[in-house]
Amino acid sequence: SETSYLVGLIGTGVGPSLTPAMHMAEGRAFGLDYSYRPIDLTAAGISPDRIGEVLSWARALGFDAVNATHPCKQLVMAHLDHVDPVAATLGAVNTVLFTDDGDVGYNTDTTGFAHGFTEGLPDADLADVVLVGAGGAGTAVADALLRLGAAHLTVVDLDVDRAGALAHDLATRHPLQRVDAAAFDKLPALLPESSGVVHATPTGMAEHPGIAFDASLLRPDLWVADIVYRPLDTALLQAARAAGAPTLDGGHMAVYQAVDAFALITGLHPDADRMTRHFRQL
Numbered sequence: 001s002e003t004s005y006l007v008g009l010i011g012t013g014v015g016p017s018l019t020p021a022m023h024m025a026e027g028r029a030f031g032l033d034y035s036y037r038p039i040d041l042t043a044a045g046i047s048p049d050r051i052g053e054v055l056s057w058a059r060a061l062g063f064d065a066v067n068a069t070h071p072c073k074q075l076v077m078a079h080l081d082h083v084d085p086v087a088a089t090l091g092a093v094n095t096v097l098f099t100d101d102g103d104v105g106y107n108t109d110t111t112g113f114a115h116g117f118t119e120g121l122p123d124a125d126l127a128d129v130v131l132v133g134a135g136g137a138g139t140a141v142a143d144a145l146l147r148l149g150a151a152h153l154t155v156v157d158l159d160v161d162r163a164g165a166l167a168h169d170l171a172t173r174h175p176l177q178r179v180d181a182a183a184f185d186k187l188p189a190l191l192p193e194s195s196g197v198v199h200a201t202p203t204g205m206a207e208h209p210g211i212a213f214d215a216s217l218l219r220p221d222l223w224v225a226d227i228v229y230r231p232l233d234t235a236l237l238q239a240a241r242a243a244g245a246p247t248l249d250g251g252h253m254a255v256y257q258a259v260d261a262f263a264l265i266t267g268l269h270p271d272a273d274r275m276t277r278h279f280r281q282l
C-alpha cells in the first residue's frame, strides 16, 4: 500500500487552517510520508471559478487528494467524475480523491459533524431541534441532523429568505421528516419547545464576539452544540453550561471532518482520540 501522500487545501484565506497540521501529525503517527499543503487561490492570483483547472493541475502534479473550502465547495462539483451520494444530496464537496477511476467528491463536513455529535452528545434527544445559521456550515449540519434522525428541524437565520430556502431544500431531500423555517424573532417561542439547538453563525468568534440569541432561553433540558471553534469555549457554551445544559463545542466537527477525510485519502482508520488531542494542543 501507499506510504507517501501529497494533499492540498484549496480555497481563499486558507493559510491559518489547522487542518494541514492535523493531517500531517496523523500521517507521521502511521509512519507515512504525508504532506498537506494549503493552496491559497487569493495569494496565487487565481480566480475560484478556475477551480476545474486547479483540480487538473493538482492531479497532474501528483496530488493524491485535495480538500476544498470556501468558496470552492459548490464550484468543484461540476468538475468531478463521481460524487458520493451524501455530498450530492447536500450539493457541496469538501474532499476530492484523484483515483484511477477519476476525480471523486465527498463531503466530510456533514459526516464529520454527525460523527462528532454522536461521540460528544450520544444521548441527545433529536425530537425537536433548532438550527441557528443557514449558511454553508449550517447546511452541512442540517443534513447531518436529519440523517441522524431529527424528527423536526427548524431553521432560523437573520436572513429569513435563506432560512426558508434551506428548509425547503431539506424538506425535499428528507421527505419523511418535518423541516420548517422560522423568523429570528420567533426563537423565544421556539426554544422552550425544543430538545436541542445548534449554533452555526459566526457569532462568538474572536472577530464577532457575543451570543447570537438571548441566553436566558437556555435551560438544563436543551442541549447546545456550537460549531464555532475559534475560540473553542464560546460565550454561548459558557452560558449553556451555567444554565446546566449539555454542550458540544465546534472542535468535534473540526476534528472529525479531518478524521473522515484522512480515512478516505489513505484507506486507514485514523485514531480520532489522537487527532482530537493534537487539535486541542494547536
Ligand code: NAD
Pocket: 132, 133, 134, 135, 136, 137, 138, 156, 157, 158, 159, 162, 184, 200, 201, 202, 203, 205, 212, 227, 228, 229, 230, 250, 251, 253, 254, 255, 257
Ligand atoms: P456563512 O457566512 O455561509 O453563514 C452564516 C449564516 O449565519 C448566514 O446565513 C447569516 O445570515 C447568519 N447569521 C449571521 N449572524 C447571525 C445571527 N446573529 N443570528 C442569526 N443568523 C446569523 O458562514 P458558514 O460558512 O456557514 O460558517 C458559519 C460559522 O461556522 C463560521 O463562522 C465558523 O465559525 C463555523 N464553522 C465551523 C466549522 C467546524 O468545523 N467546526 C466548519 C465551518 C464553519
